[in-house]
Amino acid sequence: MTVKPKHESSSSEEDIPLKATVSNTKASTLKKVKKVRKVAPKKEESSEEEDDEALSKAVKKRKKVRKENASKTKKIKIEDAIDSKVEKTNPDDKSDDSDTFRWWEQEENGDNTVKWVTLRHNGVMFPPEYVPLPSHVKLYYDGKPVDLPPQAEEVAGFFGGLLESDHAKNPVFQKNFFKDFLDVLNENGGTRNNIEIKSFEKCDFTKMFEYYQLQREEKKRLTPQEKKLIKLEKDKLEEPYKFCYLDGRKEQVGNFKLEPPDLFRGRGAHPKTGKLKRRVYPEDIVLNLDKDAPIPVPPAGHKWGEIRHDNTVQWLCMWRENISNSFKYVRLAANSSLKGMSDYKKFEKARELKKYIDLIRAEYTKNLKSKVMLERQISVATYLIDVFALRAGGEKSEDEADTVGCCSLRYEHVTLKPPTTVVFDFLGKDSIRYYQEVEVNKQVFKNLSIFKRPPKQPGHQLFDRLDPSILNKHLQNYMPGLTAKVFRTFNASKTMQDQLDLIPNEGTIAEKLMRYNAANRKVAILCNHQRTVTRGHVTSVQKATEKIEELEWAKIRYKKAILQLDKSQLKKDPNFFREIDDLTNEEQQAIHKRLIEREREKYNKKFIRENDKRKFENEELLPESDLQSWLASVDELEKQYAEELESGIVTVKPALQDVDKLRSQIEKLEQRIATSSLQLKDKEENSTVALSTSKISYIDPRLSVAFCKKYNVPLEKVFTKALREKFQWAIESADANWRFCET
Numbered sequence: 001m002t003v004k005p006k007h008e009s010s011s012s013e014e015d016i017p018l019k020a021t022v023s024n025t026k027a028s029t030l031k032k033v034k035k036v037r038k039v040a041p042k043k044e045e046s047s048e049e050e051d052d053e054a055l056s057k058a059v060k061k062r063k064k065v066r067k068e069n070a071s072k073t074k075k076i077k078i079e080d081a082i083d084s085k086v087e088k089t090n091p092d093d094k095s096d097d098s099d100t101f102r103w104w105e106q107e108e109n110g111d112n113t114v115k116w117v118t119l120r121h122n123g124v125m126f127p128p129e130y131v132p133l134p135s136h137v138k139l140y141y142d143g144k145p146v147d148l149p150p151q152a153e154e155v156a157g158f159f160g161g162l163l164e165s166d167h168a169k170n171p172v173f174q175k176n177f178f179k180d181f182l183d184v185l186n187e188n189g190g191t192r193n194n195i196e197i198k199s200f201e202k203c204d205f206t207k208m209f210e211y212y213q214l215q216r217e218e219k220k221r222l223t224p225q226e227k228k229l230i231k232l233e234k235d236k237l238e239e240p241y242k243f244c245y246l247d248g249r250k251e252q253v254g255n256f257k258l259e260p261p262d263l264f265r266g267r268g269a270h271p272k273t274g275k276l277k278r279r280v281y282p283e284d285i286v287l288n289l290d291k292d293a294p295i296p297v298p299p300a301g302h303k304w305g306e307i308r309h310d311n312t313v314q315w316l317c318m319w320r321e322n323i324s325n326s327f328k329y330v331r332l333a334a335n336s337s338l339k340g341m342s343d344y345k346k347f348e349k350a351r352e353l354k355k356y357i358d359l360i361r362a363e364y365t366k367n368l369k370s371k372v373m374l375e376r377q378i379s380v381a382t383y384l385i386d387v388f389a390l391r392a393g394g395e396k397s398e399d400e401a402d403t404v405g406c407c408s409l410r411y412e413h414v415t416l417k418p419p420t421t422v423v424f425d426f427l428g429k430d431s432i433r434y435y436q437e438v439e440v441n442k443q444v445f446k447n448l449s450i451f452k453r454p455p456k457q458p459g460h461q462l463f464d465r466l467d468p469s470i471l472n473k474h475l476q477n478y479m480p481g482l483t484a485k486v487f488r489t490f491n492a493s494k495t496m497q498d499q500l501d502l503i504p505n506e507g508t509i510a511e512k513l514m515r516y517n518a519a520n521r522k523v524a525i526l527c528n529h530q531r532t533v534t535r536g537h538v539t540s541v542q543k544a545t546e547k548i549e550e551l552e553w554a555k556i557r558y559k560k561a562i563l564q565l566d567k568s569q570l571k572k573d574p575n576f577f578r579e580i581d582d583l584t585n586e587e588q589q590a591i592h593k594r595l596i597e598r599e600r601e602k603y604n605k606k607f608i609r610e611n612d613k614r615k616f617e618n619e620e621l622l623p624e625s626d627l628q629s630w631l632a633s634v635d636e637l638e639k640q641y642a643e644e645l646e647s648g649i650v651t652v653k654p655a656l657q658d659v660d661k662l663r664s665q666i667e668k669l670e671q672r673i674a675t676s677s678l679q680l681k682d683k684e685e686n687s688t689v690a691l692s693t694s695k696i697s698y699i700d701p702r703l704s705v706a707f708c709k710k711y712n713v714p715l716e717k718v719f720t721k722a723l724r725e726k727f728q729w730a731i732e733s734a735d736a737n738w739r740f741c742e743t
Helices: 023-035 048-083 150-161 171-187 206-220 224-242 337-355 357-369 373-388 442-451 468-475 484-501 509-526 537-565 585-616 624-647 659-685 691-697 701-711 721-726 728-733
Strands: 139-141 144-146 243-246 249-252 286-288 306-308 317-320 327-330 414-417 421-427 433-439
Touching (some): 139 206, 150 171, 150 206, 249 337, 337 357, 357 373, 373 468, 373 484, 509 659, 509 691, 537 585, 691 721, 701 728
Parallel strands (some): 286 306
Antiparallel strands (some): 286 317, 317 327, 414 421, 421 433
16 A cells, blocks of 8 residues: 555545645745655664664654645645636536646646535436346256346346356356356345256356347447447437536546446456446445535436535545445546646656655665665565566455565565576466566575575565555655655656667658557566457458568569560669569469459448448439449459469559559558558567556656657657547647656
8 A cells, every 4th residue: 555645645646736836835845845855874783673663753753744844835725726716617508618728837736635626517327227138038047948037137148148258168257157146146036937046057048148149240230320320329328427517627527437237357367257246326326526516316216325525536426346345436537637637747756756766776775785674675675666667566355366566475476596586476466477587686686585584485475574555655755755656657757768769760650650669668568568469469460461462462563564564674673673573373363362352342341331321311222233343343353363373464554554653653562561561560569568558657648749749750650549638738748859857
């Protein structure tokens, strides 16, 4: 658990200001804070008890000073925020829709206790109620159809829909599902035809699976027009929940839709996989609004669990989910002002670490030889977090996935190979395996050997005197608000900057992007942002490879056409034509077949699409003869390719029967081949690395913006539309020379 000074919020997302405090107050506060940042020199020798007592006193002293500073500024901050209160508006007032709150241009963006003065919204959007299955679709038990109550039928259907998936074949998933299914069944009076269900093995979900599979197929067959109508209807239902009014500004809401009930999947070998995610009702939900705001109307027959008016937090709604018994929140969208302030503050906090990193590294290096075991463990943990970007970690209950971080590493997670090689092998966040074989400082290796000495054995904690709260309290002695996560953000952004500095400002956009992704990949590997190879990866690579082959074939055709027009070109530039015979007849036939099949498929889809559109608009349908005419042109093309293969004579359009024009086409094809080859290489190298996590959460977005501006790379090549909206503050505040920190 991250521990923060008392004058700060306990959540990293709950400490963003509405308005900065007066500058003289901030300046005086900073001066006082700086006085307590120095770490007192450590005595040469001390007992562990003395050390713990000294550490505790130091932390208490700093907290006392910070509390005094906070009390002096709190009143001013609250009054300042209230003074900035804008004229109250209601959700029907759309006069400010086109205005953008450019908070990043404000003089100050420090932390305030008050997050908002007025907050109005329409609550959350509930998932649709369950629609019972048709009477002929049943769960079968021991060969007999079972008449289930709707609540239990819904849960059985969750499993039935997944019947052919890997999840449904997982014994842990099956066990957890079956237990929860029986619980729901018993809660609702058991089966209606008195069949007692006891064994999972006797359950047959085939009919349910077939029904849901048919539903999926019907959905795929919807015409674009039908899909558009469905989307319009969906957008209409969602519209009231998409936005809220924060201090009179219209802001987008993030996750306003409640998750429908389903079976929990989890990542990796999660012990709760297969458990039922129960339906959330209005009675489970706490709403947060200003005191004068109209309270949203709950669904008929229900009432809200609680109404709060807490302007020190950012969430709009809150409820407790049943899988991990944790709270879920509805917050503002990623592109909202408060979210943007939160991101800005996070990266500025990481940039601030540059001022203290040398002192911290010197201190933990010195304390690697401390005679106090706690200090040694703190120093080794800080070293591992700093150098290898490990998460701090925390304690897990028995029914949670066995994921660990630095402080919760156990004996079996670390293998030592003299003289200085360490092998880490454990499950990290989201049950992603962390496996690294690294070289470490000699004293770190020696300390890890000491931490593993008998009587320790597998199952025992490596850092038996340390936990994340102790570590973070220690780190905050150096810099207010410093936690292990700040190290990850700092090292990720610093690594990205160092990698971007190595990129030459030359080459095509595709080449620059590949180098940018390579830099991003370095950061993702550092942070252990891995992913499993997607199911479609092999197919995607195959298509990309075939595309390159087809471009090569087209290039060779044009080169043959040049020689047909002017044979003397071969003597003038023999190297230009050296690949002219690279493709065998069999390879060319395979390419011809793919091209012809693709053309036929294109025209068949075009015919269906056009008629669907005409039918929807009550226009006359295209006759079948139109399709036959299109397909006849493809037959002609197929015949042409066959004749070319037999005779070796290439036929090109009249407009291209010129050597210079053909050479121009070849140059364009070579550019496309180079770009496609780079993209394919990028795709293969990124198959097991999740680049987006580090790019969104750990790399300062201003680095990516500066890269694009400096290297003339379109920003949309690096940031999706959603990310461009999320990081608008970075796009407008960073120029081509912006740096995360000076070296």
